[in-house]
Amino acid sequence: MKKFFNEFKKFAVKGNAIDLAVGVVIGAAFGKITSSLVSDIITPLLSPMLGKVDFAGLNFNFFGATVNYGLFIDALIEFIIIALAIFIVIKQINRLKDKEEKAIPATKNCQFCHSSIHLEAIKCPNCTSNLAESKQS
Numbered sequence: 001m002k003k004f005f006n007e008f009k010k011f012a013v014k015g016n017a018i019d020l021a022v023g024v025v026i027g028a029a030f031g032k033i034t035s036s037l038v039s040d041i042i043t044p045l046l047s048p049m050l051g052k053v054d055f056a057g058l059n060f061n062f063f064g065a066t067v068n069y070g071l072f073i074d075a076l077i078e079f080i081i082i083a084l085a086i087f088i089v090i091k092q093i094n095r096l097k098d099k100e101e102k103a104i105p106a107t108k109n110c111q112f113c114h115s116s117i118h119l120e121a122i123k124c125p126n127c128t129s130n131l132a133e134s135k136q137s
């Protein structure tokens with residue numbers, strides 16, 4: 001039983017469980033924001049152009065059954081906004097990552113033996129050439 005709890009602890013603490021939980025909580029909060037954005041801001045803004053007051057109120061009768069296609073349109077708009085927002089966020093994160101990686105190269109190549117050495121090195125550890133005078137290049 002103790003082993004079981006230890007395994008669970010490992011899973012909960014060391015695994016991605018916490019990251020996942022944070023993602024789910026933020027996702028839920030983000031979902032509320034997007035649905036509010038759609039139902040309270042975007043739909044009312046689109047309505048005058050389309051000549052309808054509210055997508056959510058759109059429906060028609062099909063042999064006695066009510067088809068709420070307005071709610072489906074709302075869900076579609078919400079999905080597009082979420083997908084777009086996530087795409088923009090990920091694009092931004094990737095750009096920052098690229099910048100970080102480009103800004104701090106950890107190594108350079110020795111100009112004498114062409115082996116990879118520390119960026120700050122003034123003497124090559126492989127061929128013992130003095131690199132101090134070629135540091136600026």
Ligand SMILES: [Zn+2]
Nearest residue numbers: 110113124127
């Ligand atoms: Zn070298």
